[in-house]
Amino acid sequence: MAHPSLLPSSSSLLFSFSLLLFFSLTCNVEARDTPKHDCNPISYIVTEKLYNNSIFLHKDDAACPAKGFYSYSSFIEATKHFPEFGNTGDLITRKREIAAFLAQISHETTGGWATAPDGPYAWGLCFKEEVNPQSDYCDSTNTQWPCYPGKTYHGRGPIQISWNFNYGPAGQALGFDGLKNPEVVANNSVIAFKTALWFWMTEQKPKPSCHDVMVGRYHPTAADIAANRTAGFGLVTNIINGGLECGIPDNAQSNDRIGYYKKYAQIFGVDVGPNLDCANQQHY
Incomplete structure (x- = not known):
């Protein structure tokens, strides 16, 4: 059963519907007047300014081998091919999922270190x-x-x-x-982002998709329950790299993922939800 905090209430469902209706009406009106207007709902949560100046502060530094590769426009273009990403559930759930995704890709590509300028979690998408x-x-x-x-x-x-x-x-x-x-x-930066989103959105049995875990669609099997694989950010880490990081107390890699997630959740103004780590989970 999904954790209660991940399940939308009737009021939040109404709010989500109203928000999506607002997006639709806004896009219909503005697209008629300005055909180049970007109506992707993700861009309402992750603005270009937030992406470049708060989330990925150093991705285009000379020290980063991926300098100039991970552009905001490429990210937004890639998300258009996965319309359920960051667009499922109430606004809190949507923000949590986006924060979790950005945290995981930040860890995978991090150029940060403990005493890095602006902290260790300002260096995602460096590689x-x-x-x-x-x-x-x-x-x-x-x-x-x-x-x-x-x-x-x-x-x-x-x-x-x-x-x-x-x-x-x-x-x-x-x-x-x-x-x-x-x-x-x-x-190709658009294809690069698409592969990350494909992995995030795709169930690969016996693993659920990261998306389903973050939006409350994860339904643990008897094997999952026995392995203590409970819904939350820790399970997403288990899906991505559980063989090397899960079932290990105070794992440095898992902690780095959590650090990024906490930072991004704070930027989006949401709590991180339950089960942050996978220290007590068996890997798949």
């Missing part, structure tokens, strides 16, 4: 490719998504998508050849 990959991330036993000769499937993009069994289906869903041309994820 677009994994540094010093330990292998080519080719699972040769996966015959459904066979590796292409000479290609490496190391982490790329905001969520550092990796392994052939992720590049293949992501490419199929998004319209590029992920097995033959994985490099596009580090060369």
Whole structure:
């Protein structure tokens, strides 16, 4: 059962409906007068100013290898292909999901350190490719998504998508050849953001989607309950990298994700919700 705090009340449902109606009416009126108006509801929560000056303060610093890559326009364009992202449930739920997504991609691409200027959580989206990959991330036993000769499937993009069994289906869903041309994820910023959102929105059994967890659609199985996999930001971490971070008290990587999430939740004016870490969860 979803945690009660993640379930919208009748009043919040009414508010969400009114908000969406406002978006629709505003877009219809303004689009008629200014055809280039961006009517994506995400842009009402994550403005360009907030994105560049508060959330990703140092992403375009000279010290960041991804300088100039992760533009606001690319992020907004990518979200248009996933209309339920950040647009499901009441406003608090929507903001929490966006904060959680931005926190996870910030950790995956962080250039921050403990004494970094503006703090360790001001350096998300600093990298677009994994540094010093330990292998080519080719699972040769996966015959459904066979590796292409000479290609490496190391982490790329905001969520550092990796392994052939992720590049293949992501490419199929998004319209590029992920097995033959994985490099596009580090060369095309819109596609890069799309791969991160694809991973976020897509259920990969036995794992639920990160989206379903954050919007209250997660329904734990008996195995989940036995493994203490309860809904919250910690479960999202479990989905993304549980094998290395979950079931470990005070894990540094998990703590970094939480630090980003707390900062972004504060920026959006929402609480972080329950079950922040996965220290007591078994990984999938």
